[in-house]
Ligand SMILES: Nc1ncnc2c1ncn2[C@@H]1O[C@H](COP(=O)(O)OP(=O)(O)O)[C@@H](O)[C@H]1O
């Protein structure tokens with residue numbers, strides 16, 4: 243048996259103990275995930291989608307289920323700091339922690355823990371869960387479902403606008419464990435909501451964080467979803483984020499990756515109603531021997547939709563980046579406007595990026611553009627700063643930060659632009675190291 | 678203050694400066710004129726320390742120090758300033774952050790206390806007023822989307838903030854209307870003083886009506902072809918540069 247299938251078997255074996263923990267209402271869902279994962283197994287590098295990301299290092303690991311440790315508020319604030327002036331919803335190793343959470347009482351936004359729902363509530367509140375990410379295609383999403391114990395269910399009722407963002411913190415606490423964070427956002431027609439999905443670790447530096455997020459954006463609704471991967475250490479981070487946007491809806495995604503030994507993010511957005519709009523931003527910062535892989539897909543299924551995508555990569559040391567941006571314009575999706583750009587900055591000679599746009603355009607009246615660039619620091623700019631007395635080291639830092647800034651400055655939560663300064667600083671520091 | 682001897686320099690494949698001799702004493706303003714491609718910007722780049730220009734022979738002494746040994750940032754801290762012919766756009770770095778970092782780097786070097794945000798703001802506001810620059814430019818990225826004139830004013834603002842002892846202005850006047858030209862010239866004239874030296878590079882005599890030089894040199898094909906007083910600029914304006922090639926070279930003054 244190959245290493246990948248042995249590891250798949252091992253992961254599959256974790257499904258039984260999760261089932262034994264109870265939660266009858268979720269059993270059927272988990273069973274589907276299990277079956278899909280059993281059929282797919284861990285993806286092989288011969289698959290086109292996984293060509294640049296070899297899971298051999300992951301296949302060597304024998305992850306265990308989370309042991310569930312207690313986390314104090316002080317511990318939480320140290321890593322999820324700053325905890326913003328917003329509703330707070332905390333999951334420890336994938337399980338909701340009501341004591342640490344602070345959900346605005348009486349607020350319009352409904353936030354629930356999946357595990358706390360009865361079977362009938364489940365059918366209502368969580369209707370549509372596990373329908374946006376296809377477990378038959380995405381083995382990690384299937385694995386998440388197979389091991390699912392809890393999830394954040396967020397619902398913005400029709401016509402509600404929530405001024406304060408919701409901060410969902412997923413904390414990893416144990417080494418070598420597999421976590422299955424899950425987030426489900428439903429924005430009903432004419433509603434508006436901003437969600438920060440914040441992955442942090444407290445002793446959970448190694449292990450596998452395998453997240454799934456599904457977002458339904460109703461007609462004329464607006465959702466911003468900010469994903470922060472700042473488990474700044476040696477874990478495997480996998481995420482599947484899928485959104486579907488109805489007529490005149492707007493979905494904004496920002497995925498910011500600051501850590502992880504091997505990171506693979508799949509983002510897919512379906513523009514399903516006319517006039518729908520997607521804004522997909524990304525920033526990934528890598529140093530050491532990290533591998534950060536972003537696969538995105540925007541599906542223009544109907545006419546008159548717009549997508550803007552900007553992913554910026556900043557790689558130092560011997561790190562490697564992968565960006566694959568698929569834009570699908572379906573037959574008849576006229577007046578599509580799709581823009582994609584992926585500028586990358588390599589800080590060392592040994593850093594690498596594989597970037598590839600993939601435009602599949604089956605309509606003729608469309609405006610599509612894409613561009614990717616791989617550059618070193620701009621020598622002209624460096625000399626300009628140095629000629630103004632700024633030393634070379636600081637000048638390099640300023641230019642590098644300037645490159646990353648664009649994505650931070652575009653974040654729809656203002657407090658985060660400053661709040662992430664320290665996280666960015668730390669990861670840039672690491673990326674600037676030669677080896 | 679500055680002594681350039683037999684300076685040869687190369688950029689890319691080409692030898693561009695082919696033996697420049699020039700001495701600038703404190704209090705003097707020297708103008709350099711010359712046709713396009715004669716090496717004016719290369720000379721300013723050598724003095725500011727641009728890494729892509731290689732000095733192949735000769736020396737530059739600044740205040741008794743070997744200028745060519747210093748890194749660009751060390752030169753700036755020692756009071757050398759170059760106003761760029763083509764100021765660089767730097768997205769993502771705000772002008773205010775940059776200007777403060779620059780001012781404080783020089784202050785640290787001089788053993789002065791660094792300015793805090795409040796003091797810096799006060800200083801920069803005052804200097805911006807002098808170059809008639811709107812404060813909104815503080816919050817913009819360095820030179821990004823600035824018009825030609827705005828970029829030049831930003832250069833003069835930096836010069837005013839850093840108060841260099843030796844300033845080089847590389848075509849500070851190009852593309853400026855008469856009002857902007859006056860603002861740039863005023864900025865330079867305010868800085869003139871007995872212990873400051875200046876090298877004003879220009880293509881046109883016009884700027885020299887506002888910044889009256891003590892000496893004018895003509896650079897042609899990497900050498901100083903002729904030197905004289907301020908009246909030389911007028912002569913060049915009337916006769917163009919063509920006659921330089923046929924007449925014998927004048928002695929380098931200074
Ligand atoms: N980096 C470079 N590589 C090759 N040639 C250069 C470089 N920089 C300048 N040159 C050449 O050197 C000559 C002088 O350029 P420059 O100093 O910019 O002239 P000026 O400022 O007088 O117009 C020109 O022929 C120009 O093409």
Ligand SMILES: [Mg+2]
Nearest residue numbers: 717718762848
């Ligand atoms: Mg020039």
